[in-house]
Amino acid sequence: MAEVVATMVVRPLLKIVMGKASSYLLDKYKVLKGTEEQHEILMRKLPAILDIITDAEQEAGHREGAAAWLQAIKKVAYQANEVFDEFKYEALRRKAKKEGHYNDLGFSVVKLFPTHNRFIFRNRMGRKLHKIVQAVKVLVAEMNDFGFKHQQQPLVSKQWRQTGHDIFDPKEMIRKSREKDSKEIVDTLVGQANNVDLTVVPIVGIGGLGKTTLAQLVYNESAIQKHFNLLLWVCVSDIFDVDSLAKSIVEAAPPKKDDGEEAAGTKAATASKKTPLDILQNLVSGQRYLLVLDDVWTREVDKWEELKDRLKHGGSGSVVLTTTRDKGVADIFGTVKAYNLVPLDDKFIKEIIETKAFGYFQRKEDIPNALMNMVDEIVKRCVGSPLAAMALSSVLRNKTSK
Template sequence: MLMNKASSSLLDQYKVMERMKKQHRILKRKLPAILDVITDAEEQATAHREGAKAWLQELKIVAYKANEVFDEFKYEALRREAKKNGHCNKLGFDVIKLFPTHNRVVFRYKMGRKLCEILHAIEVLIVEMQVFGFKYQPQPPVSKQWRQTDYVIIDPREIAGRSRGKDKKNIVDTLFGQSTNADLTIVPIVGMGGLGKTTLAQLIYNEPEIQKHFQLLLWVCVSDTFDVNSLAKSIVEASPNNNDDTDKPPLERLKKLVSGQRFLLVLDDVWNREVYKWERLKVCLQHGGMGSAMLTTTRDKQVS
């Protein structure tokens, strides 16, 4: 995630890192050095090497801070994009509040200091990883469907207490409040790209009380394609429960999977507005048990 954010073309397009190019290049060179040895570090931590455990914990802290820093760069790039395209004037007061006027000199000074702190922390981690003798291990190819399972990457205990804690609590309370509702509850998380919708959904999905409350938890990334049969098939395949009726239509398999089960289904990154497609999916999902819910993340209010 951090590599993707550090390499975002938005940062160059809107020059939010001017006079920080050198540090930015160094960071992009040094991050792969850590990724090269992280598998070995995790294996050593599993083998109860306390030094490796401590190193990985520090890496998590630094990575989280670095993600926050690059989120700030991205928000500034989005602000400049909105200003360039005249959206601030068209959309009015709410956008002015969201993107307050920035002094570029102050922004550059503040962010330059933060970037140098991150770079120093990463350089310390690299020195330590050489001391521990972590070695490169070839990685298996990354699946193109990585977003369908990326909710397991983030440890919710590390970030639940931060700024998204209140939003998480509100949605968790909403889901619990529908436990006696026979109808399917649908809760949308709506916002522009880069504001942390998927991270918030991850926090909710991984919440221990949620894991206990729902009998079946499912996570699927939807993105641009919304073919009902393909989506139903993806939902079924996301289930840990055995479902061997592969000769049956996907919607029938989905209906059988959720029948009588109080489930939570997360559909991440939804774009589709075609009501009849949603209705076909909903017919199957309504066979779930009382208190079943669907959590969606989307950039489009009409989708929600």
Template structure:
């Protein structure tokens, strides 16, 4: 069982790599020019592995070969993750250069985007990508040899449900762990009822800290649901095209799909812009101009990893999200690792590992 716990992260890790490999910025700034074929192969093979990873994880508890295969998948996925981070940083460098932001970004840009040659970058990254594609192709061949089969994933909403009273409910853990943060931001949003100007509240934190989860908790608070006439959720990610975003907002707000200005006009709204990366202030100002037609007390709540984005967008001080407290992390790990096991059924060696995993 220890080995199974160790391999549980493979599926989510592969999903992260798949998302990074499909990033909008990679295509927009042509950072993978000359590597298109390898790029397509990699995305296709990742999907093939994701299809069978659930079956492989089940097999790992009693098949040494499956366990070793999953460990290799995890190793390759970590390498691929780092490579696509390098591609994304190169895309951001080109974006900053194109928009004349090098001088505005100041000393930080020197750290983030050291001087380099495009051709040297392509040569270096081309070799890295080919190496990863070759490793993935070997894994797919082995996957077929093992005979792993596609298993339909249990819907996320079902995964939350636990019927055994001994087991913690992960949804309740998350809600409790962010209870104070939720209360703090709800108070900020509700306190703007007479504010004539559109307020923008950024939630800032590193990846995986729970920014989106916190925004969801706030969005679903009964006080928020009652206070705002219109609630809209839009995931932004890499694509900050003003016209496209305005259209998405309008469509999310109204089935009639009118202009965003008309949809918001005279209504007190809460708009969540989740996962914003864009640092182009002129784009934000153009979108913001279309959002200023709501009633008094309207708010935009945004989540971002980038403090620079928060400064560009925010009209109030950003809410910096702190890591979860250790006791909540421990509850979450135990819930996911031990599932339906009662206390007396939990292997002592694994129980003793939890504290070390929490620290890491």
């Protein structure tokens, strides 16, 4: 059973990615502009993989190569999931701006991307999507070498029907489950008020635990909003170019009111003579700020020290909060003990599974006992990952028998 559950996660993950990749928002707000070709290739390759995934899952039980191939598919699916989350967020940001809800929804404060310049966004996301597509192409070639074949999927029973019970908000679940973590991190950040040195607090944890969501919860806490004069958020990911990152941090700052066009022109002319790091230093000087560097991967000490040298000019109590999967990164960046994000408690994982997996049933009594009896074992296999719980519960909702 354990081996079966370990490989079952691949199909729903791929379906989650396909759902996000085909969202009408991406097309409507043109966030895929410049990456259309890569997107089209991906949308052809993923269904081809789904066609044979059942055969691959069955083969994985007695072929090590097939099992390794499924693990590689799962890794790429996780990466693609994060990429299309970024595309979706950008689409929602543009939607909010177009409809005049930009400030109401907090987009003027929380900025999850290095820049909102469309050209830079397009280039950055194009590189990410290209990397995903290249990996998928290799996996499809290997898929053909294995000789996996399509197997007809059984039809879903008519007893499944959507009800109001099937409403699920993963972020709300993480908010409830991470309340203690959020409070501890907020206390740490606010507790640095009299520290004249820059404090760097890393949040460390494996993918799928909700590090970014936790950082968002902390960022939006009223105590944080009141404590810091300046709040900044950028997503770093795989490229840590000091000048580009400095520019992104500056662009993440709330716009300042100018005294007029002449003042604005003078300011722009002055700024053009300065380097991005000079402008960053000027931005933070004397300000008690919170900067979130989300999804940091680099271990390049020299680059970090170069950026940190400018960030140190902030006022007393300034803090950089980072999220990373790499403990080595936390050791390099952190000035205090890293906050190690532990897996979710089983009760929250169970709630995710039961809500998503059985949301189609009108009454709890209608749920087959055989499926209910599997839940505790599924919970254990999720090892505290909310993303894994959502993926596996998506499998269960299509099944009416063990």
